[in-house]
Amino acid sequence: EEIPLAAYQRYRLFLQQVQLRRGSQARRYVLKGQLIHLQYLDELRSVFPDARVIWCHRPAEQVVGSLCSLRKSQQEVFLSVAPDRSEVGRGVLKYLSVALGRAGEVLQQAETTEHLVHVQYESLVADPVAVVEKIYESYGWRVSEEHREAMEMYLAEAVAQRSRSEIGCVSPPISLTGVQW
Numbered sequence: 001e002e003i004p005l006a007a008y009q010r011y012r013l014f015l016q017q018v019q020l021r022r023g024s025q026a027r028r029y030v031l032k033g034q035l036i037h038l039q040y041l042d043e044l045r046s047v048f049p050d051a052r053v054i055w056c057h058r059p060a061e062q063v064v065g066s067l068c069s070l071r072k073s074q075q076e077v078f079l080s081v082a083p084d085r086s087e088v089g090r091g092v093l094k095y096l097s098v099a100l101g102r103a104g105e106v107l108q109q110a111e112t113t114e115h116l117v118h119v120q121y122e123s124l125v126a127d128p129v130a131v132v133e134k135i136y137e138s139y140g141w142r143v144s145e146e147h148r149e150a151m152e153m154y155l156a157e158a159v160a161q162r163s164r165s166e167i168g169c170v171s172p173p174i175s176l177t178g179v180q181w
Helices: 002-022 041-047 060-078 085-107 121-126 128-138 145-166
Strands: 053-057 116-120
Touching: 002 041, 041 053, 041 085, 053 121, 060 085, 116 121, 116 128, 121 128, 128 145
Parallel strands: 053 116
Antiparallel strands: none
């Protein structure tokens, strides 16, 4: 149990170094953690007590399929034989069960839920700007016009990039340096 706590403590130091080097101490950071943070939500909250957690709920069949694909790819790197798909599936289901069970225990505590927002994946995909605005609103924050424009520009470029990729054109990655999030 000390290992996840120590990992989060080191992670906090790393993020503080990034902030100092970039001169971005006043900015908010958005960190995507997938399921690992659910499993260690208690440790995350103890090291980052002011953190706001957004739990994006995705259909279970998509999560399981995605995790199975990820785990299979990871195993292919280290195994000399093809991974056993049944074993991969059982491992993913066990992992999800443990992660969701631990998250459920932590979510019983009132102080955890005050900084937690639940988002439906379908809503996020359908209207990401509106969902981000609702998230901000739930924390008493406001999305600036500059932030809204940056999100809209990013989304428009992402759609254009996907369209170009579908016809065989590749463009450089999008950079939003200098934008205050």
